[in-house]
Amino acid sequence: MSSSHSPQRSESGNESAPGQTWEDAQEWLHDENDEDDADYAPPIDYFDIEEDDGEDWEDDGVSDHRDSQDEESGGPESLVSAAELFRFIGSEGLRRIFHAHRISGVHLDDGEGVYGAAGYRRRGSCVGAHLLPEVPSDAGRELMSSGNYGSNAYYVDEIKRRKQKLATRLMWRELATSPRLRPRAIAQDLIPSSRADKIIHYNSRCYSGSFSDDGNFFFTCAQDFKVRMYDTSNPLEWRWYKTVDYPYGQWTLTDASLSPDNRFLAYTSIRSVVCLAGTDPASDSEPVLLDFADRSGSPLHGSGFGIWSIRFSGDGRELIAGTSSQSVVVYDIESRTPTLTLENHDDDVNAVCFGDKSSPHILYSGSDDTTIKVWDRRSMGDGRAAGCFLGHSEGITYVDSKGDGRYVLSNGKDQSMKLWDLRKMMTSAKLETIDPSMYSTGFDYRYMSLSDDDYRPHPHDCSVVTFRGHRVLKTLIRCHFSPDTSTDSRYVYTGSSDGRVFIYNLDATVAGIIDVGEASFKSRQPDADPFHPAYRMGRGEMDWGNCVRDASWHPNAPILAATSWNGSNMSTGTCSVHSWSDGTDVDEGDPPAGQSYNSKLEPLQFNARPADQGGRFLGNALRGGRLTAFMAMDEDGGVDTNIW
CATH class of the missing domain: 2.130.10.10 (YVTN repeat-like/Quinoprotein amine dehydrogenase)
Known part of the structure; x- marks a missing residue:
């Protein structure tokens, strides 16, 4: 369930009481004994490096404090910055090496970025919307006409790009003008x-x-x-x-x-x-x-x-x-x-x-x-x-x-x-x-x-x-x-x-x-x-x-x-x-x-809001679209307030 670079999974195992309102996922993961959880983890500060045509690299907001020092020293013993290292190897090579060995949380230089789930996007001829699968799919059209996945529309309707109402389809079925109009074809x-x-x-x-x-x-x-x-x-x-x-x-x-x-x-x-x-x-x-x-x-x-x-x-x-x-x-x-x-x-x-x-x-x-x-x-x-x-x-x-x-x-x-x-x-x-793993992008969903x-x-x-x-x-x-x-x-x-x-x-x-x-x-x-x-x-x-x-x-x-x-x-x-x-x-x-x-299929009845309990304020907020609060019945039939 986890991505290649999984953060910590909650091990709280808390058991909720009936009617308990669950809090946001981020609040559930502040436990010191958290395990690796695939669906949830605290946000990570990512950095993003883009490549243009496989040649030039731009550092999106990730500054390297050593760049200026290296330029001034110019000596053979000067440190190599992360940006220079990426230009030398290329993001694809590094990402594949780290991904193949399941290395996550690799800090670069002074720790301003985390490699792993970072959003690298390689731009060029091998990436882009122009490579998306064709729609409609030819293979899908063949399946639709094979009979394994329903039946095609009557060719007159398909040519004229029209949709028939159910009553019209039932009429043609009663007239028996087409053997295709079976009950399932209508449904x-x-x-x-x-x-x-x-x-x-x-x-x-x-x-x-x-x-x-x-x-x-x-x-x-x-x-x-x-x-x-x-x-x-x-x-x-x-x-x-x-x-x-x-x-x-x-x-x-x-x-x-x-x-x-x-x-x-x-x-x-x-x-x-x-x-x-x-x-x-x-x-x-x-x-x-x-x-x-x-x-x-x-x-x-x-x-x-x-x-x-x-x-x-x-x-x-x-x-x-x-x-x-x-x-x-x-x-x-x-x-x-x-x-x-x-x-x-x-x-x-x-x-x-x-x-x-x-x-x-x-x-x-x-x-x-x-x-x-x-x-x-x-x-x-x-x-x-x-x-x-x-x-x-x-x-x-x-x-x-x-x-x-x-x-x-x-x-x-x-x-x-x-x-x-x-x-x-x-x-x-x-x-x-x-x-x-060579074809994975390092994307964290x-x-x-x-x-x-x-x-x-x-x-x-x-x-x-x-x-x-x-x-x-x-x-x-x-x-x-x-x-x-x-x-x-x-x-x-x-x-x-x-x-x-x-x-x-x-x-x-x-x-x-x-x-x-x-x-x-x-x-x-x-x-x-x-x-x-x-x-x-x-x-x-x-x-x-x-x-x-x-x-x-x-x-x-x-x-x-x-x-x-x-x-x-x-x-x-x-x-x-x-x-x-x-x-x-x-x-x-x-x-x-x-x-x-509610969960027991008991209707949630409308509850009028008295003016002396903030009804006027809430009504104005609701009409302005800025504030919405709702009341629901809990498992025991009591009232539980939730904000939406």
């Missing part, structure tokens, strides 16, 4: 809108949320180490029925996976222990603890490694986990022992999944070493992977399988999502002749940003289609294939750090964008006291933000649920539910009636 155009039907508010960040395969179940994982379970058998009327905790968690819940029969939920934190809880609302038994490190003694303190990703096998008998120890662990639930450990990555394994729901043999693992390994458990005599997908220049944040044993989707910190075909994977023998001008194509890219436009920053943002029943497998979609969900056609064009940030803004009610200590004033305005970390498309209905960080300093979270509305997104209410709920 594939029903993309959820930005307007939120409901927004579920949490007092801590939401890290993930997912529907079950049958759509009857939905769960969310939050930073307060709680998993909330909802009955979604009626996708328009959700019902909360259970909340389970993770004991002795560290930092947050990192992932969760539901068994194929919906009976058990496995969830984990940055520990080697996985909790296995029953989903039956009538059962209040404690979760079963499974130690993936297989350590002696109590599994309650298992800390051999942290788990970033976990998945159930198709038969529900095994769990697969990606760990901070650069390994993939396969765990047998019945015997409660790890049966296989794969150690062939060079960095944290952030994402894992099974290739086919009907077979446990093919495994995928995505790592911060920029590779996606393909494992075949039937032929692992030498312990090597069966093959590899290479094409991301930065770490992998998520891997999803289409479930057909052929196509794989990945999100990367290089700000791109890629589609892979198992038939085009690179062999392990060829990968051994390539050093993937937590604090820096990449633009199209910084794009650098990977010379060994074996992906089929590359999708760009969303932002993979701050955290391990997830991506998915759209479901077969409700969308005809027509799209791929991903969260984004700018508060939106991007839905792409297979040819890399944008099919739709769901603006979660706009939908959730001002979705909590104003508080009566503008001087409440929960206010955080920054530069005269509230520091409000939104980052969509995960999204899940309902398998049977045109509904999408997005789990996000948001609020002041993005210290709280929401799960917003968006449905297809045929373009009728206008709602004159502010906030829309019946939209906001």
